[in-house]
Amino acid sequence: MISYVVQRILIMVPTLIGISLITFIIIQLPPGDFLSTMIAECEAQGESSCNEQVEIYRQEFGLDKPMWQQYIVWVTDLMQGDLGLSFEYNKPVNEIIGESLLLTIIVSGVTILFTWAVAFPIGVYSATHQYSWGDHGLTFIGFLGLATPNFLLALLLLFLANVWFGTSIGGLMDPQYVDQPWTWGKVVSVFEHLWIPVIVIGTSGTAGLIRRLRANLLDELQKQYVVTARAKGLSPSRALLKYPLRMALNPFIADIGNLLPQVISGAVIVSVVLSLPTTGPILLRALQTQDMYLAGSFLMCLALLTVIGVLISDLLLAVLDPRIRLAGGAAK
Amino acid sequence: MDTTPYRYETKTLVADYLRAGVGAFLCLAPLLVVQGGSIMVYILGAVGAVFLAFGARTFLRHRSGVTLSVQGLQIHGPWPRSLAWRDLAVMKLAYFSTGRTKAKGWMELKLRGGGTSMSFDSSLDGFDAVVAAALHATRANDLALSEVTRANLDAMGFAVSPGSLPDDHL
Numbered sequence: 090m091i092s093y094v095v096q097r098i099l100i101m102v103p104t105l106i107g108i109s110l111i112t113f114i115i116i117q118l119p120p121g122d123f124l125s126t127m128i129a130e131c132e133a134q135g136e137s138s139c140n141e142q143v144e145i146y147r148q149e150f151g152l153d154k155p156m157w158q159q160y161i162v163w164v165t166d167l168m169q170g171d172l173g174l175s176f177e178y179n180k181p182v183n184e185i186i187g188e189s190l191l192l193t194i195i196v197s198g199v200t201i202l203f204t205w206a207v208a209f210p211i212g213v214y215s216a217t218h219q220y221s222w223g224d225h226g227l228t229f230i231g232f233l234g235l236a237t238p239n240f241l242l243a244l245l246l247l248f249l250a251n252v253w254f255g256t257s258i259g260g261l262m263d264p265q266y267v268d269q270p271w272t273w274g275k276v277v278s279v280f281e282h283l284w285i286p287v288i289v290i291g292t293s294g295t296a297g298l299i300r301r302l303r304a305n306l307l308d309e310l311q312k313q314y315v316v317t318a319r320a321k322g323l324s325p326s327r328a329l330l331k332y333p334l335r336m337a338l339n340p341f342i343a344d345i346g347n348l349l350p351q352v353i354s355g356a357v358i359v360s361v362v363l364s365l366p367t368t369g370p371i372l373l374r375a376l377q378t379q380d381m382y383l384a385g386s387f388l389m390c391l392a393l394l395t396v397i398g399v400l401i402s403d404l405l406l407a408v409l410d411p412r413i414r415l416a417g418g419a420a421k
Numbered sequence: 422m423d424t425t426p427y428r429y430e431t432k433t434l435v436a437d438y439l440r441a442g443v444g445a446f447l448c449l450a451p452l453l454v455v456q457g458g459s460i461m462v463y464i465l466g467a468v469g470a471v472f473l474a475f476g477a478r479t480f481l482r483h484r485s486g487v488t489l490s491v492q493g494l495q496i497h498g499p500w501p502r503s504l505a506w507r508d509l510a511v512m513k514l515a516y517f518s519t520g521r522t523k524a525k526g527w528m529e530l531k532l533r534g535g536g537t538s539m540s541f542d543s544s545l546d547g548f549d550a551v552v553a554a555a556l557h558a559t560r561a562n563d564l565a566l567s568e569v570t571r572a573n574l575d576a577m578g579f580a581v582s583p584g585s586l587p588d589d590h591l
Contacts (some may be wrong), residue, residue: 090529093517095475098468100519102447168451170461271486314568321437332568411515411529412572 093407097304098146101396107390109167110414113160115373116385123176124152143373150174150382163382167389173382177375182386192261193277196356197294199283200291201348208295213301216337219307227299234296241290243362259364261286267366287361290356305340309333335409342405349398350391423470426486427526427547434483439475440463441476445469487545494532506558508535514552514573528573530555551576 103191111200125145131139149151166173172182179375199403211231215224261282266275266304309315310333318328357369433476438576448469452462485498511533518526530552541551556579559566566574571581 090515090517091471091475091478092437092527092529093519094471097445097518098471099440099444168461169454170516387447408514410569411517412569 090406094404097403101400104396105393108396109164109389110160112385112388113157113163116381116390119157119379123381127176146176150176165386167386168214172386172390175375177378177380177383182383185371185383189366189368189371193369195279196261196283196286196365196367197289203287203291204294204298204302205206207291208298208302210328213306213334215303216306216310220293228303230336231296234292235300237292239289239293239356240358240362242292243285246285246287246365248298261365261367286356286359286365289359289363290367298307301340304335305337306333331420338405339406339410342409343402345402345405346395347377348398349394349401386390423471426488427545427551427578428486429482430544430546433542433544434479437479437482438476443480445476448472452517477565479500479554480518487541489547489551494551494554496539502539504535506561508552509533509555509558510563510564512555512559512570514532514570515579516573516576528552528577529589543559549577553579556581559575 127146128139131142133349153160154162155377163173170183172186174180175182175185178185211227215227218224261283262275262278264280266272267387269275309328315328315333318331319325323331356367357373359365360367360369361373372384372387374380375387442569443552449467452465455546476537481498482502485500488495488497491506492507493503495501495503509532511531513531515529515531517529518524520526528548530541530543530548532539532555541548545550545551556574558564574581
């Protein structure tokens with residue numbers, strides 16, 4: 090197993106170098122930059138010392154250096170956990186992301202738990218009671234969830250909560266806790282507001298998971314070893330849980346690679362609609378304003394999380410189901 | 422049974438030494454520029470330790486030989502161990518591949534029993550003979566094999582009653 094771990098980690102190295110290069114090129118690609126926008130705004134206000142100010146900024150941020158030097162500085166800083174300085178906020182990126190990153194992880198983490206907690210029992214029920222009334226009903230709800238855009242559901246819930254309960258459910262905490270240090274009251278307030286984004290973001294994921302789990306489990310349940318196990322008198326619950334359910338979960342383990350970056354970037358539009366203080370809107374704003382270090386650091390974090398996620402899912406799959414899947418004989 | 426010690430292929434050992442060296446360098450060299458107390462120090466340090474452990478394991482394999490006999494298996498070298506077939510309690514055969522098509526991979530055999538455990542990769546020159554002997558011992562000791570092990574044995578050409586599970590496994 091250690092050989093596998095070592096080889097998988099080594100594969101990550103060129104991947105990450107490639108990703109960092111592509112990310113750096115992408116954030117440099119758009120014509121102009123934040124400072125040229127700044128010059129235009131400055132000149133529009135009729136100020137005379139615009140170019141001198143921008144030149145100071147250019148030196149401060151190292152933008153006067155050749156591109157490859159900028160890349161080396163950026164990567165070296167990243168390796169030290171320094172995500173750079175934001176042009177727009179004139180503050181370290183770490184400081185800007187700060188609390189919003191924690192809130193994003195809370196929202197995404199609870200959403201993932203919600204999705205799995207709801208989808209797994211329903212998916213198993215649908216597969217073991219195929220074509221029953223319950224299966225048809227849950228399938229219908231599943232398709233409804235898949236077909237409803239998240240932002241539309243968010244708007245609908247905002248409206249209904251206002252009409253029925255007379256409350257505004259936007260944001261992730263009561264206004265008095267915004268930008269305040271963490272207290273027990275703030276934690277309670279966050280969890281009181283959490284259910285709406287969790288339902289909104291989690292609905293389509295839950296519906297998708299139900300459909301896939303049902304399909305995978307149905308495939309497994311029709312295999313020869315399940316028939317053998319039943320014929321040998323194994324109880325239905327053990328004949329379901331021992332192997333078929335475990336095998337049906339493999340695609341979800343493989344999906345962890347996609348799950349981790351979603352924790353950081355997930356549901357940008359929903360965050361905007363629901364005024365959530367998460368990282369999604371900050372990323373959107375950084376891309377709009379060409380705040381290259383902020384946007385670049387975000388993109389690099391997302392890529393890193395994807396690579397780590399794929400590594401974790403590969404390792405889990407290797408532990409859970411290390412079987413050969415070749416048409417021919419074993420490879421040596 | 423043949424009592425000539427089996428050894429790991431030189432080509433595989435050289436590749437593993439290279440992996441361990443490159444990995445350890447890539448993880449431990451940046452520690453010189455990373456500020457102390459940063460989370461990166463712990464991450465790089467932990468991954469670097471994995472590469473060092475891998476290097477140590479490769480060295481052990483380099484200096485070791487495996488002898489197969491009717492009584493059991495013996496590993497000679499810096500960390501000598503022996504496992505009698507009558508004590509064999511667990512046999513697991515796993516397949517790993519890092520390739521996209523999963524075609525270029527390797528098998529890993531794990532044996533446990535009598536208070537010791539052994540692990541062999543398919544780059545051991547007598548790997549097939551060791552697997553065959555271990556499979557024979559599992560039958561003699563009436564041991565259960567997992568579905569994964571059965572599938573991998575099947576792929577190696579060992580018949581292990583496909584499509585069925587032993588009663589004690591249920």
